[in-house]
Amino acid sequence: QVQLVESGGGLVQPGGSLRLSCAASGSVFSTNVMSWYRQAPGKERELVAAISYGYGGNSSYADSVKGRFTISRDNAKNTVYLQMNSLKSEDTAVYYCKMEVWVVGGQRWDDYWGQGTQVTVSS
Numbered sequence: 001q002v003q004l005v006e007s008g009g010g011l012v013q014p015g016g017s018l019r020l021s022c023a024a025s026g027s028v029f030s031t032n033v034m035s036w037y038r039q040a041p042g043k044e045r046e047l048v049a050a051i052s053y054g055y056g057g058n059s060s061y062a063d064s065v066k067g068r069f070t071i072s073r074d075n076a077k078n079t080v081y082l083q084m085n086s087l088k089s090e091d092t093a094v095y096y097c098k099m100e101v102w103v104v105g106g107q108r109w110d111d112y113w114g115q116g117t118q119v120t121v122s123s
Contacts, residue, residue, distance in 0.1 A: 002026040002101050002112045009095060009117030016121070017085045022097030022114050024078040032100035032109055034073050034080035038093035038119075045096070049082060064090075087121045095119050 008020040024031065035050040049071040051057040059071050070083040080097055097114040 004114035
């Protein structure tokens, strides 16, 4: 019904930047909160950033990424972005997007996840 496709991960040196994208396709009627999570080896998945619907969108961040990462969205494209600057080795993880989606003909909001994209910060 709904697929989330992520892109933009890769290998970057400490201090570098990457921009992740996550686009929803399929039977999307509307979207609500969009989020980015990450999971490092041996650790639990953690919330990195989230953004609400609406002009400008209210956003929130994990303390570890405040001032370095910026989440944004394009509602017309059902896409969420994560701009990551001043990357550190501890940012290395698989990054997942999550969206609250109301599918066409649906009865409630459901959560959908992307497949994950690897971000590796290393010299």
